Amino acid sequence: MENFDDCILGETAEEITLETSDENRAAAIRMIDGCRRYLNIISRDLDPCIYDTREMSDAIKKLALRSRSSRIRILILQSESLKSHNHRLLDLSERLSSFIEIKKPSKQHSDYNSSLMLVDNCGYIRRPHSDRFEGRASFDDRKTVAELQEEFKILWEHGLQDPNFRYLSL
Numbered sequence: 001m002e003n004f005d006d007c008i009l010g011e012t013a014e015e016i017t018l019e020t021s022d023e024n025r026a027a028a029i030r031m032i033d034g035c036r037r038y039l040n041i042i043s044r045d046l047d048p049c050i051y052d053t054r055e056m057s058d059a060i061k062k063l064a065l066r067s068r069s070s071r072i073r074i075l076i077l078q079s080e081s082l083k084s085h086n087h088r089l090l091d092l093s094e095r096l097s098s099f100i101e102i103k104k105p106s107k108q109h110s111d112y113n114s115s116l117m118l119v120d121n122c123g124y125i126r127r128p129h130s131d132r133f134e135g136r137a138s139f140d141d142r143k144t145v146a147e148l149q150e151e152f153k154i155l156w157e158h159g160l161q162d163p164n165f166r167y168l169s170l
Contacts, residue, residue, distance in 0.1 A: 010034070010140050012139040014139075018134065021049040033062075035063050038070075039072045042112070043077065043130065045076065045078050046090070051088075051089050053088070061092055074093070075105055077130065103156065105155055109155050109158060113128075122139070123145065124144060
């Protein structure tokens with residue numbers, strides 16, 4: 001497994017190949033620990049082996065409480081399976097609804113199948129197939145992040161409130 005201890009958000013420009021859920025989770029937590037303001041996530045079902053851990057929940061909670069301007073936006077592609085699951089991020093989003101927004105893609109984007117995490121304006125994790133863990137990450141690639149932010153922006157702007165999470169204050 002790749003060790004991300006030496007990776008610094010906004011400084012480590014090397015592109016990293018990710019192959020396992022453990023590598024994805026470790027890279028994501030390290031990026032979020034360095035995040036100052038913006039976190040955007042697209043996930044099929046909030047990948048429980050990545051996002052439903054105490055470490056991940058703690059990292060996102062620290063980000064949300066770090067600054068009034070922290071903004072965490074999550075697009076869940078298939079939320080049906082989460083209705084009956086106590087997912088830590090969903091619980092956290094309910095408690096910190098001023099900082100964490102959740103949507104689902106519109107019908108016109110229902111065939112979107114990538115997983116994506118964008119951190120501030122410099123770090124990313126991208127998996128071309130959301131049901132697989134192979135992907136790429138960089139802690140400092142502003143050009144790629146800018147391109148991916150445009151992709152996220154389109155999906156977010158057309159996104160819909162998910163009735164499965166209507167209890168959240170969006």
